[in-house]
Amino acid sequence: MKVGVVTFPGSLDDVDAQRAVGLGGHEAVALWHGDADLRGVDAVVLPGGFSYGDYLRCGAISRFSPVMTEVVAAAERGMPVLGICNGFQVLCESHLLPGALIRNQRQKFLCLDQPLRIENNRTPWTSAYDEGAEVTIVLKNGEGSFVADTETLDRLEGEGRVVARYLGANPNGSLRDIAGICNERGNVVGLMPHPEHSVEELTGSGTDGLGFFTSLVAAAFA
Numbered sequence: 001m002k003v004g005v006v007t008f009p010g011s012l013d014d015v016d017a018q019r020a021v022g023l024g025g026h027e028a029v030a031l032w033h034g035d036a037d038l039r040g041v042d043a044v045v046l047p048g049g050f051s052y053g054d055y056l057r058c059g060a061i062s063r064f065s066p067v068m069t070e071v072v073a074a075a076e077r078g079m080p081v082l083g084i085c086n087g088f089q090v091l092c093e094s095h096l097l098p099g100a101l102i103r104n105q106r107q108k109f110l111c112l113d114q115p116l117r118i119e120n121n122r123t124p125w126t127s128a129y130d131e132g133a134e135v136t137i138v139l140k141n142g143e144g145s146f147v148a149d150t151e152t153l154d155r156l157e158g159e160g161r162v163v164a165r166y167l168g169a170n171p172n173g174s175l176r177d178i179a180g181i182c183n184e185r186g187n188v189v190g191l192m193p194h195p196e197h198s199v200e201e202l203t204g205s206g207t208d209g210l211g212f213f214t215s216l217v218a219a220a221f222a
């Protein structure tokens, strides 16, 4: 599959995401925030980083990038979209996902190998995992605490839309230990940890993240 990886001014992890897409068996297509079309891709990754310097709020300006008009339209048609960390923040700001990411509870930037449980493997980004799989994936952010009102949280839980949950000590104060969620259809997934940094033994953070990129094939042919 052709997987577009969007670069915004200030993106940091776009090249790692492109590499992970390739290791997952796909062709990575570089998309620029100013692009007016998605160049025929089958799926999109919004990578981590500090788009537009995190000014106003993380993801608040990126939401208005020309490419996001196309990403929102494609997501609404069912295209798989994965937002990683800053990408998750952009998805919330774009209202493709509910809730918001606010400053970590302890007001510190975090960088660690984070244990997670995959709660929902019925998305195009998680189908390679067993439901309930326990994995360890890099977490690095300053504003990763997921918040939403109680009604929204109950709906996410009730509809099985919590995709991943922090295991052990909650690193950032995310409500209900939520590390990732999806939209109603399941094609749009936002994840605070960085699977693209956990795809090669060489980097020391294991390969548990690779499933997010190999899942697309399983999903396409399911």
Ligand SMILES: NC(=O)CC[C@H](N)C(=O)O
Residues within 6 Å of the ligand: 047, 048, 049, 050, 051, 054, 058, 084, 085, 086, 087, 140, 141, 142, 143, 144
């Ligand atoms: N790693 C990232 O994508 C960082 C996301 C965001 N800018 C934050 O600090 O919370």
